Amino acid sequence: MLTLHSTARYLIFFQYAGTKYSGVMRIPADQAGQGVENHLESAVRKLKPVNEVSVSISSRTDSGVHALCNSAHVDIQRRAGKPPLPEQTLVEALNFHLKAEPIRITRAYRVHSDFHARYRAISRTYVYRFASGLRHHTEMPVTERDLCWALRDTRLNINAMQEATALLIGTHDFSTFRALNSETPFKNPVKSLESARLEPGVSFSQRHFHRDIQFWELTFKSRSFLYRQVRRMTGALVAVGQGRLSVSQIQELLEARDSLAFPNNLTAPAHGLFLTQVQYRDADLGRLDTDRII
Structure with a gap:
């Protein structure tokens, strides 16, 4: 019997003080420093999704640059029988896991599976x-x-x-x-x-x-x-x-x-x-x- 997992794509808006980060983009593990994306992906993994986590950032910022509003999309696939996370629940859960960092999720929206945070921005x-x-x-x-x-x-x-x-x-x-x-x-x-x-x-x-x-x-x-x-x-x-x-x-x-x-x-x-x-x-x-x- 085929088991279906519940998958949702979310657009998340987030803010951060960029002083301590090597920009917003993910920094590979073999390089010094971390980007904001490293921490976002770590927070999503702590929700224990079935799928491999990959956060797609809409707008790149350099080391030391701040954001009051950046955005990204992420797919979260939950285990069989579990419905997609409500938007506000996702915001609260991610902020719980980010509380040690100057990064905060402000909003989340469920979007179509082909939505792209970078290319849909106007x-x-x-x-x-x-x-x-x-x-x-x-x-x-x-x-x-x-x-x-x-x-x-x-x-x-x-x-x-x-x-x-x-x-x-x-x-x-x-x-x-x-x-x-x-x-x-x-x-x-x-x-x-x-x-x-x-x-x-x-x-x-x-x-x-x-x-x-x-x-x-x-x-x-x-x-x-x-x-x-x-x-x-x-x-x-x-x-x-x-x-x-x-x-x-x-x-x-x-x-x-x-x-x-x-x-x-x-x-x-x-x-x-x-x-x-x-x-x-x-x-x-x-x-x-x-x-x-x-």
């Missing part, structure tokens, strides 16, 4: 946080440690930064703003930046104590980004604010379409960057009938 939003008005990086409030880029002795030309930011909006070949890696030759450098804006940031510490420090946020939204594109764009825009680059030079960098044309030492550090949203169509997150996943 947009991703990143926020880069930085602060001005510090005489030394040690003046950064403890609540902002590893969560914000401290700009020392810096007065920023915000109007110039906003003008330069607007140049990046739209569809462009962003080759200059991508770092070189093993995937570079195979990635289409043409991306459509739906929005880019510079706004004052909000900080608990600024409100209550560090009132001379001004926090700022650069927000970028696109369906996808190139390797280190956001950190390069941020570094260039901050350089405009500092007077190290002109607004017209941002346009020249775009038109150069050459990664090697990007100035040395301008890439913003990882610790100020947050992935804040991965968006899907409502139809992809609709509830499934229990007899549609077997």
Whole structure:
């Protein structure tokens, strides 16, 4: 007699402080460090599924980069006679096994068996946080440690930064703003930046104590980004604010379409960057009938 196991694919949303991890992706056991994915898969295995566990991450982040909202899909096959885990039960169970780590599952959805977290995403939003008005990086409030880029002795030309930011909006070949890696030759450098804006940031510490420090946020939204594109764009825009680059030079960098044309030492550090949203169509997150996943 054939025994059927109950299998469900879930889309999970999760957040993490990236300081201690070697990025979000799984790190092989024979290499130093661990990625967030290592811990996610370990937590799923502790639910004792029948199938081999593999978490498919939607959005890659580098070492030191944080996420308020990343996503992934995972198949969980339970033993015969056990129904698929309810979504909230899965969230609570995974968080129980992740409690020692700065990683939290925020939501889970049962999705179709052909759903793919990476390819079904319709947009991703990143926020880069930085602060001005510090005489030394040690003046950064403890609540902002590893969560914000401290700009020392810096007065920023915000109007110039906003003008330069607007140049990046739209569809462009962003080759200059991508770092070189093993995937570079195979990635289409043409991306459509739906929005880019510079706004004052909000900080608990600024409100209550560090009132001379001004926090700022650069927000970028696109369906996808190139390797280190956001950190390069941020570094260039901050350089405009500092007077190290002109607004017209941002346009020249775009038109150069050459990664090697990007100035040395301008890439913003990882610790100020947050992935804040991965968006899907409502139809992809609709509830499934229990007899549609077997």
